[in-house]
Amino acid sequence: MFAIVQTGGKQYKVSENDVISVEKLDYAVGDKIELECLLISDNGQVVAGNPVVKGAKCEAEVLSHGKGDKIVVFKYKPKKNERKKQGHRQPFTQLKILSIKK
Helix, strand or coil: CEEEEEECCEEEEECCCCEEEEECCCCCCCCEEEEEEEEEEECCEEEECCCCCCCCEEEEEEEEEEECCCEEEEEEECCCCEEEEEEECCEEEEEEEEEEEC
16 A cells, blocks of 8 residues: 655655654654645555545654755856855755555
């Protein structure tokens, strides 16, 4: 059994006991949250929502918060002595999928 869930404007394919990294959520470590299920597949039977599946729940637990790897943003204009170097680390939240219910 797997589901397609949506959080932070992105969609993730998850099964039970999966650990996923999503955009930062404002929950404490150890909190249990519910995610929207857009699609559920159970042994070949697919149920698609419009936009979400009615009565379906995907329960997850917040494992940790962190920051991703640094990416370098370098802007440069030739012959103008214009250079700007910035770094960015995207914050994330790690979730463990506890259960998927239809």
